[in-house]
Amino acid sequence: MQSSATCPPSTPTWSYWDYWGTQVTGFDLIEPHSDLTITASSLVETAPPEPPPPAPAWAEIREATVDSRLLEYLTPTGRTTVPDELVERARELSKGLDVHETAVAVSSMVADHVSYVPGATGVNTSTAEAWEQGAGVCQDIAHLVLGLLRGLGLPARYISGYLHPEREAELHRPVAGQSHAWVDYWAGDWTGYDPTNRVRVDESHVVVGRGRDYDDVTPHKGIYRGVPGGPPEVTVEFTRVA
Incomplete structure (x- = not known):
């Protein structure tokens, strides 16, 4: 229904739909930094599954x-x-x-x-x-x-x-x-x-x-230049609103 992705303050972002139909958000961060936090938020609607279609031959x-x-x-x-x-x-x-x-x-x-x-x-x-x-x-x-x-x-x-x-x-x-x-x-x-x-x-x-x-x-990918860091830390949080 709606989604957004935020990066460090003053970092411009842009969005597009890729070949496979996935909405992608991109950004460039060229200032030196010691950590990077990306926050993605979405409001989604899900529904019980429909019965599978009749099996074709x-x-x-x-x-x-x-x-x-x-x-x-x-x-x-x-x-x-x-x-x-x-x-x-x-x-x-x-x-x-x-x-x-x-x-x-x-x-x-x-x-x-x-x-x-x-x-x-x-x-x-x-x-x-x-x-x-x-x-x-x-x-x-x-x-x-x-x-x-x-x-x-x-x-x-x-x-x-x-x-x-x-x-x-x-x-x-x-x-x-x-x-x-x-x-x-x-x-x-x-x-x-x-x-x-x-x-x-x-x-x-x-x-x-x-x-x-x-x-x-892939959830995230890009080009990084600098001293190698540890693996990314990811947290996922759901909040039911209806």
Whole structure:
């Protein structure tokens, strides 16, 4: 509904919509500084999920991917490339299933093997590494599911956002939230699924950006010159207003 991002005083900002449909705020800070605080605020409206659309036949999915925008979500990326043996396992698992059932089955296959363990992996951990160690974060689980769905011919995209931890939170009471990642797959329309929590995307999920993988929707990126510092500290806060 509305959003804003603020940087240090007197730092001009500008906004634009990128190729993937994500609103981006940019800025230049050329004055020497010892720390940098960026505050982003948004007023959003979420709603209970609509029932998934009727499952199209796999032949219809193949015909739809002639559309170049869907082809982009079928092509493997460096972050979503998975070992061939995993694709074959997913192919066996999905025999006789429609696209919705396939998305859920593949998500369960990944979540059964890769436990969600905060801090178990880093931002550059590959899908093969996360699978091999059997532990990762939502980013790893989403990348694995994307790679497998694409390997089966089902267009899928990476969603970066936030997850509200309390469905019935008290009005006007701030609640600590967390960054999160899940997937959309194409079933005649984009349909969201959260493989880490094994649920359909609902009113607890707040979308920030969509893309082929994490690299298309990084929360922040840019050029920094100076003495290396520590990793960024991030806090997420939700306040229900209605």
